Amino acid sequence: MNAVQINNPKFNDLAQVIARYRGTPGPLIEVLHRAQGIFGYLPPMVEQFVADRLQVPLSTVHGVVTFYHAFRTEPQGKHVIHVCLGTACHVNGAERVVQMLHEELGVDIGGTTTDGLFTVTAVRCVGACGLAPVMMIDDEVYGKLDRKRIRDALAIYRK
Ligand code: FES
Numbered sequence: 001m002n003a004v005q006i007n008n009p010k011f012n013d014l015a016q017v018i019a020r021y022r023g024t025p026g027p028l029i030e031v032l033h034r035a036q037g038i039f040g041y042l043p044p045m046v047e048q049f050v051a052d053r054l055q056v057p058l059s060t061v062h063g064v065v066t067f068y069h070a071f072r073t074e075p076q077g078k079h080v081i082h083v084c085l086g087t088a089c090h091v092n093g094a095e096r097v098v099q100m101l102h103e104e105l106g107v108d109i110g111g112t113t114t115d116g117l118f119t120v121t122a123v124r125c126v127g128a129c130g131l132a133p134v135m136m137i138d139d140e141v142y143g144k145l146d147r148k149r150i151r152d153a154l155a156i157y158r159k
Contacts, residue, residue, distance in 0.1 A: 010038050010039055011049060013038050014034070014035050014038055014039075014046070014049060014050075015053065017031060017034045017035070017038070018031055018050065018053040018054060021054075022053070022054065027054065028050070028054060028056060028060070028061065028064055029064060029068075031050055031054065032050065032061070032064060032065060032071060033070070035050060036070075036071060036072065040072075040075055040076065041072040041073060041074055041075050041076065042065050042071055042072065042073055043073070047061045047062055047065060048061075074112065075112070075116075076112065076119040077112045077113055077116050077117050077118040077119035078116060078117050078118070078157075079117060079118050079119075079137055079138055079157045080118075080119050080121060080137070080138060081101065081118055081119065081120045081121065081135055081136070081137050082121050082122070082123040082126065082135060082136040082137075083097055083098055083101065083109065083120060083121070083122050083123070083135045084122075084123055084124070084125060084126050084128075084132070084133065084134040084135060084136075085122045085123070085124060086123075086124045086125030086126075086129070086132075087125070087129075088125070088129035088130075088132040089125075089129070089132040089133040089134055091132075092132035092133045093132075093133045093145075094132075094133045096133070097133045097135060097145050097150070098122075100145075100147055100150050101120055101135075101150065104150060104151065104154060105118055105120065105154070107119075107120055108120065109121060109122045117157065117158065118137075118154075118157070123136070126141060128141050128143055130143075131143025131144055132144075133145045135150075135153075137153060137154075137156075137157060
């Protein structure tokens with residue numbers, strides 16, 4: 001471990017995870033999931049640590065991280081907004097929702113607000129088509145979205 005890693009107890013946690021998986025077949029994806037659970041995302045230093053400890057090329061680790069959508073290379077906001085772009089939401093104004101979120105938060109899909117409070121992502125149908133257009137903030141569904149409903153929803157998390 002380098003000095004930064006030694007001073008970060010999360011790397012000790014990750015080292016213990018890797019020690020448990022070492023010797024099992026194909027542990028890379030599972031280890032990366034666990035690493036993301038510990039760090040919240042997978043910065044280059046974590047990729048390097050995993051590569052070193054599992055003795056696989058860094059290019060292999062990075063290839064897996066960038067291939068799967070489940071892995072994040074940037075930190076997420078405290079709350080994640082999932083804007084539904086499924087068919088029912090699309091025909092009921094999902095693009096307007098994206099635009100209004102941009103105006104309210106200053107970020108597009110994939111972005112995180114500068115205060116770290118919100119990350120905006122896109123999903124395909126959250127199973128609430130009757131409420132289209134819909135977004136989720138964390139696990140909460142917000143439907144029939146217009147400017148006021150979006151502002152009211154965001155205000156709950158800004159408190
Ligand atoms: S399409 Fe948006 S909830 Fe189903």
